[in-house]
Amino acid sequence: MKKLLIIFISYILFTSFVRPENLTSVSIRIMTTRVITTVVFSPTSGDYLVYGDGELLKDYDPTGIFQMSIDKDSILLKTFERTIGKFASLKFYSKENVGEFKIKAVVPTSRVRTYDGNLEVSLTPDKAQFLLINKVSLENYIAGVVQSEAGKNISLEYYKLQAILCRTFLLSHLNRHEPEGFQLCDDVHCQAYLNKGTEANIVKGVFETKGLVIVDNDLNLITSAFHSNCGGVTCNSQDVWSISTSYLKSVKDTFCLHSFNAVWQRTVPLEDWKAYLQLKHKYPVDDSSKFAGATSYSQANGRNIFFMDRNLKIPLKTIRADFKLRSTYFSIEQIGDSVRFNGRGYGHGVGLCQEGAMRQAVLGYSYKSILNFYYKDVHLVDLSALSYFRQE
Numbered sequence: 001m002k003k004l005l006i007i008f009i010s011y012i013l014f015t016s017f018v019r020p021e022n023l024t025s026v027s028i029r030i031m032t033t034r035v036i037t038t039v040v041f042s043p044t045s046g047d048y049l050v051y052g053d054g055e056l057l058k059d060y061d062p063t064g065i066f067q068m069s070i071d072k073d074s075i076l077l078k079t080f081e082r083t084i085g086k087f088a089s090l091k092f093y094s095k096e097n098v099g100e101f102k103i104k105a106v107v108p109t110s111r112v113r114t115y116d117g118n119l120e121v122s123l124t125p126d127k128a129q130f131l132l133i134n135k136v137s138l139e140n141y142i143a144g145v146v147q148s149e150a151g152k153n154i155s156l157e158y159y160k161l162q163a164i165l166c167r168t169f170l171l172s173h174l175n176r177h178e179p180e181g182f183q184l185c186d187d188v189h190c191q192a193y194l195n196k197g198t199e200a201n202i203v204k205g206v207f208e209t210k211g212l213v214i215v216d217n218d219l220n221l222i223t224s225a226f227h228s229n230c231g232g233v234t235c236n237s238q239d240v241w242s243i244s245t246s247y248l249k250s251v252k253d254t255f256c257l258h259s260f261n262a263v264w265q266r267t268v269p270l271e272d273w274k275a276y277l278q279l280k281h282k283y284p285v286d287d288s289s290k291f292a293g294a295t296s297y298s299q300a301n302g303r304n305i306f307f308m309d310r311n312l313k314i315p316l317k318t319i320r321a322d323f324k325l326r327s328t329y330f331s332i333e334q335i336g337d338s339v340r341f342n343g344r345g346y347g348h349g350v351g352l353c354q355e356g357a358m359r360q361a362v363l364g365y366s367y368k369s370i371l372n373f374y375y376k377d378v379h380l381v382d383l384s385a386l387s388y389f390r391q392e
């Protein structure tokens with residue numbers, strides 16, 4: 001009874017920060033990182049209606065190919081046969097939002113991408129590039145993100161887990177790009193969304209976990225952080241981002257130790273390393289009474305936060321960023337005129353370790369069990385129940 005009451009209260013509280021109008025479809029800027037000035041749109045299934053500046057356009061073949069290019073401050077719309085006109089905005093809406101279309105940048109050229117749902121086209125405020133916004137059902141978007149973030153040919157159980165993480169991220173970042181007129185971008189800044197989800201197991205994993213998101217003990221959507229490989233130990237969120245959470249706590253993970261990104265090496269000339277310490281961190285590398293060498297450093301007994309050498313104390317994440325290392329989980333040794341970073345893992349190390357989770361899924365652990373392995377004291381909540389409580 002007590003548990004039921006907690007769940008009920010959680011739904012009520014939960015409704016106060018998730019906007020219901022955003023639960024069924026989302027608006028995602030696609031091709032965000034490209035400055036595109038000519039693009040081609042073509043429907044592949046479903047009937048699309050085309051609107052130019054809000055007016056339904058007629059007298060064109062709706063199954064055809066549309067080319068859009070920037071002409072001064074407007075969008076010039078053409079089919080193969082003719083020029084249709086100039087517009088400030090265009091909308092390609094499929095009936096009941098069940099269509100699928102292909103899109104390809106022509107200037108500069110890109111590969112063809114396929115998406116579900118609708119497309120809205122306008123120009124950025126400086127009129128220098130297209131603003132392409134995909135209006136797509138929430139779960140179809142999640143399938144596209146799961147495929148982009150996790151890749152193909154992974155187990156169904158892992159895809160379920162990844163779907164829940166990506167859905168949780170989406171719902172806790174719905175306002176991220178609001179001033180720009182969309183919700184999330186398709187770049188890693190938000191979540192990669194480079195195509196629709198096409199693999200059967202991905203679509204299945206998304207729809208079998210439909211609506212499920214993760215909340216913490218205070219009933220807030222969690223920061224569903226994940227990374228490629230933790231190297232054997234995940235990180236506390238406060239050690240990496242200076243933000244303490246109840247659920248992003250360091251855990252030992254032996255499941256990823258033999259995976260693809262488990263270990264790495266990087267060799268740097270000793271002179272470059274010394275110059276770096278001297279110039280960036282003002283460390284007296286020529287004063288042997290103060291400088292021990294900084295060429296022997298170990299994290300063999302677990303992860304550290306700082307690189308230390310006598311009075312030297314540098315956040316490992318600074319060194320990782322400056323040398324573009326795969327992780328902060330490295331030791332250093334001198335080999336002749338070089339220093340070698342012997343590293344473990346790939347990524348920031350906070351939250352779920354993808355390769356460890358994939359291995360657990362292969363070994364037969366359920367997505368719920370894997371979730372609770374990497375996130376402490378979290379709960380799965382079904383969004384579909386929220387609308388029921390909203391109507392109460």
Ligand SMILES: [Zn+2]
Pocket residue numbers: 176177184185186187189190191
């Ligand atoms: Zn973004």
Ligand SMILES: [Zn+2]
Pocket residue numbers: 229230231232233253254255256257353355356
């Ligand atoms: Zn791991």
